[in-house]
Amino acid sequence: MTKRQLKLGLVPTGVGGPGESNRWLDTDIPVDASVNVDWYIDVVRQAEAAKFDLVFIVDTQFITANSPPHYLNRLEPLTLLSALAVATKHIGLVATLTTSYNDPFNLARRFASLDLISKGRAGWNVVTSGDAGTAGNFSQPEHFDYDTRYRRAVEFLDVARGLWSSWEEGALVRDRATGQFLDPDRLHRLDHRGEFFQVVGPLNLQRSPQGEPVIFQAGDSDQGRDLGATIADAIFTHAATIEQGQAFYADLKGRAVRQGRDPDEIIILPGFFVTVGDTDAQAKDIESHYRQLDQSFDQALAEFGRPFGWHDFRQYDPDVPFPVEALEYAKNSFYTQAKKVTDVAIEQGLTLRQAVERARAGRGSPFVGSAETVANDIQRWFEGRALDGLNVHLGHPSQFKRFVEGVVPILQARGLFRTDYEAETLRGNLGLPIPASRHQQAPARRDAA
Incomplete structure (x- = not known):
């Protein structure tokens, strides 16, 4: 059996996400970081050099004047990730896009394009949209209710996966000697008619080296957890304590088993800010300093x-x-x-x-201390089945540098984290199977290292 290894993701939120109204004042961050593609390329290359599994681009489509600075002015995720795809070689490229305010054919095509551009490194964080104001930006009188949002999401993803299965392997013959470009028997219409969508298909784009994008999901309600256990390859979540992490981990894995799934093929990735100092005491002082500096009470009240x-x-x-x-x-x-x-x-x-x-x-982190202390705590959570990996919020660049240069080498020396990429695709590096086309008479395969 392959040894279980820790997974690492990077979450860059430019000039400041929730709870960080003043992060942009840090002179290590360009004041236009959230729309500066050169800044993204630099930080993602740092993560790739450290052998991170993925970069995760969060997104929403509704703002108010009280939204965090990064949310006010940021690049559209798939456009950004397409730029990052040609500036990197190994790191996975994951984006949030909503099923409530998109159409399955268009979104399936956009993600399939990113997957081909990146040679099999795309991932989709499937969300149903929590910002109710988004409805007003899409000609809708009101936001979908909870149950409708989740029913729509399940059907949306089923359609997208059906479209990604339009092409069997070998459908594109491309034989110049015979003049045959396509084997039409291996190209399949979808002809979907459901509660929300009617989609003929097929998708006008071939499958990628990893078959289809990796599916991520985040949601803590019962509907959200059931959705994740049903559809997701990986789960984004939050946990303040190891006990909370273990409870969520056990619950999601249990729900996956009840869905007839292999629990080892659903990866739990909570997100954390990590604070590293020369000593534990210094790290706590750094965390306290940034907590006070990054947002005042009045700013927190407005964002609350x-x-x-x-x-x-x-x-x-x-x-x-x-x-x-x-x-x-x-x-x-x-x-x-x-x-x-x-x-x-x-x-x-x-x-x-x-x-x-x-x-x-509550925005504090359980991972605060010297590099040794942080590595010890990550190992404890990992071996205690509170997580399969963690999404590291970039936060202040000096802290990310300390994590990469101080904590990651310790995890590598202990055999908990890779020293080089195992595969060419995101699925391969996450240890996930490559799904066959629904029309392919062959079992799922895995990406070879």
Whole structure:
């Protein structure tokens, strides 16, 4: 059996994602980092040199003036990843795109194009969109409700995978001697008619070296977990403690088994900020310094409304009990996250100020310390089945450099992380099988190293 090894992803959020309103003040970051392709190429090449599995580009399509700086002004993911594909050779290229505000044929073609451009390194983080305001940017009167969003997502992905199966191996003959370009018996229409979509097919693009893009998913509700266990090759999540990580890990793997899937073929990748210092004490000081510097209370209060459908909490006195009625505004937004915030506020009798401060403190990481300490903790989580790998948020560049130069070599020396890429494709490096076309009479295969 192949030895289980840690997986690493990079999450670059340019001038500052949630909770980092002031990160752009760091002089190590270009003030236009979120739209600067040269900056992305530089940081992704650093990750590739360290043998990271993937870079993950997050995205939404709705903003307010209170959105994080990176969200206000950033490049469209597939356009960006196509540029990164020709500037790199091995690292996987993963992007968030929504099933609520796209069409399956168009999205399947765009991802298949990235997969071919990158020679089999594309991945799709399937989301249903939590920002309810997105509806207004797509000529819709209101956002889909939870159940509709998830039913649509399941059908959307089924259509996309059906389109990626349009071509059997050998369909493109390309024989100049005979003049035959195509074997028409190996090209298949889809003829899908469902609740949300009617798609004829076939897709006008051949399959990539990894068959089809790797499917990622993130969602913590019951519907989200069921969707991930059903459709995903890998899961993006969050965990504040090893116990939370182990509980999520066991739950997702168990749901996958109940779906008839091999639990080792669904990879759990929580995201973390990692803080590394010369000593544990110095690392804690660095983390505290950045937490205070990167966002003030007033900025945090303005951003606090995002999971509540961007409800404006600044209208309330922050020193009175948390306004539980605000949960109503989260109905078609990030409801699971908003309900957790509300439930804790009720249980602990928090004021709005205390709830906001608790959210700020919750952005802390379990991976803070010297390089040795951080490596020890990552190993403990990995061997304790709290994760299969982690998505490292780039944050401040000096900290990413410390992680790459200090922590990664320790993980490599312990045999926990690769010293070179095993394969040419993202599926190969993640240890995932290559799915055959639905029309191919052959079992799934794996990418050879």
